Amino acid sequence: MHELGLMSGVVDTVVASARHAGADRVISVRLRIGDMTEVMDEALHFAWEVLRDEDPLTKDAELEVDYVRPRSLCLACGNEFEHDRFHLRCPDCGSAETSLLSGRELDIVGIDIETPDDPEDDTPR
């Protein structure tokens, strides 16, 4: 259960980014987490609800998590395949020589923020 430690780093990064972007508040935070990591969804949300109160910018922010299914490349036959946590062999040729392409992500993707209106900034988003 290290979600609290993970999320405290997330809060720091999010607050710094939001401040840099001139945010009044953070609406939502998006994470990308691979299924091969030891992160538990409920614990992550619980940690977020505890920690978001630490800064007025994040206190109402919602947490959104995109989970990533593991994918590997077979180094023997070149097959690219999706798999679960238990079966890492190539389903086509049975080789054990595979390279994980995705599934170990622990990423902060980005944030949605609210900013004061800036009449001079009409850059399309």
Add this chain to the structure above:
Amino acid sequence: MAEKTVSIETSMLSRNERLAAGLRERFRAHQVYVVNVLSSPGSGKTSTILATNERLRDRYRCAVIEGDIASDVDAVTMKEAGLPAVQINTGGLCHLEGNMIGQAVDALEAGVGLENIDVIFIENVGNLVCPVDFDLGENLAVMILSVPEGDDKPVKYPGIFQHAGALLLNKVDVAPAFDFDMGAYNGTLDDLNPTAPRFSISATKGQGMDEWCAWLADQIEAARV
């Protein structure tokens, strides 16, 4: 009011990853081979490190970084066996992180000098979940399961068994007293981590230790080239 999306695209563990990269470079510069030893509490991390040191010490100068929630019991044991040892107390944290290893390596550097160390064993906090996600700059992560824990542990804790670069099954000397199904254990690992070598050992009785230590010595030599 306006709403906008700000892209961040950074790792949640970016701080630890930076620290681990720094440690890896530091270990490489000093030709120190680092083994991160993982298991649940009581599987035999301490006795396996001691028995491994017994067989490697004529060739390599070993040191130990001990990670525990509390106490210095293990560091004292290591020092009594003649191994330089640094104790980290995590005070409740369930795993070791890069900054703790950095401080422990500083202590080893000040105490014995990294130029006088060939191998560092990091005895992680006994836990089958949390240490997996924290890179410590190690060359090798070793997972120790002991027979009394049961053959189903790889099914229950796939992450750590998948993460390990070598899998030790300890306490095989007491296997007759337990219903440990080697076929089931190996069957799970054949799919979960088919590339990591497996060793059946008894750290206290010596069974299988020579084979494990010979393989480890090969890894240490390969890393030096």
